[in-house]
Amino acid sequence: MERTAVRGRLTWQVATVASVRTETDSVRTLGLEVPGWPGHRAGQHLDVRLTAEDGYRAERSYSIATAGGEPVAITVERLDDGEVSPYLTGELRAGDQLELRGPIGRWFVWDPSDGGPLLLVAGGSGVVPLRAILRHRQRSGSNVPVRLLYSSRTLADVIYHRELDQYRGGAQVSYTLTRSQPPGWTGYSGRVDAAMLAEIAWPASQHPLAFVCGPTSFVEAVAEQLVALGYPAGRVKTERFGGT
């Protein structure tokens, strides 16, 4: 239903694709021009809606990949049996338009005033909102110490690899590769487990704040292990995504 925009209401609007960037074989980042965008916070997402010629509509949520103050961008992984992601990653070109609404969510967000130390744990494309948090921390000059543990199938599947490798000092990035590791790999191997988290996670005594994003089973396993390490459940923020 079309309606006039009401203040505070979330309305569908037309955005223009400003740029398309290839991140991996199956992942693209779409830079978006969104007229009147109110700005967003690190960790938020937006909804994308596609309408077929026969009127059939499909909606999906995508995390915003950029820090607040940066232009809006979403990073999308192609799921071969998906209804929306093959179009977003394969068909859309700069100058094309798509419908979206956002920004959405004020729970899975981080601001420097929320403090830390910060523990970010990503499974696959769950790294997208955590990348936004890292960029926001960097851009705001925050000195909150942060560690990112990023689980990926192979090295070639690591999104934002070059960017993440540039973090130094108060921001540490660790990878674990679950499916295969290149020769001479010095990072972690296999799924995130209790031993890996015990090495990387800040001790609970430092009152850390954790953000975990990835597929449901990944998020629930990690959150459970963090609670077992003494993290209060209220200090472990989770966001799950599904595979369609």
Place this chain on the structure above:
Amino acid sequence: MVRLDGNAIGGLLHEVFGADMTDAEATCATCGATSTVAEAAVYLRGPGTVVRCRTCSGVLMVISQIRGVNCVDVRGLTALDPRQGAR
């Protein structure tokens, strides 16, 4: 069916309630547990969107779209409180 969480329906809840509800506190009518909406279990691909309590898995909310209108069943909730002073 994939079990997601309340973040996934942030947009839908905003449409229904006119404000972001992901950080609202939901109290389950079945077991009395209170949790953040973002942490509730959400099933998207049924005939409607089903939101369940993570403690007892009782149904908190069902939202179905009927001819473009959102029909919202909140009988599974005893309270839904937006956070005080929320931005």
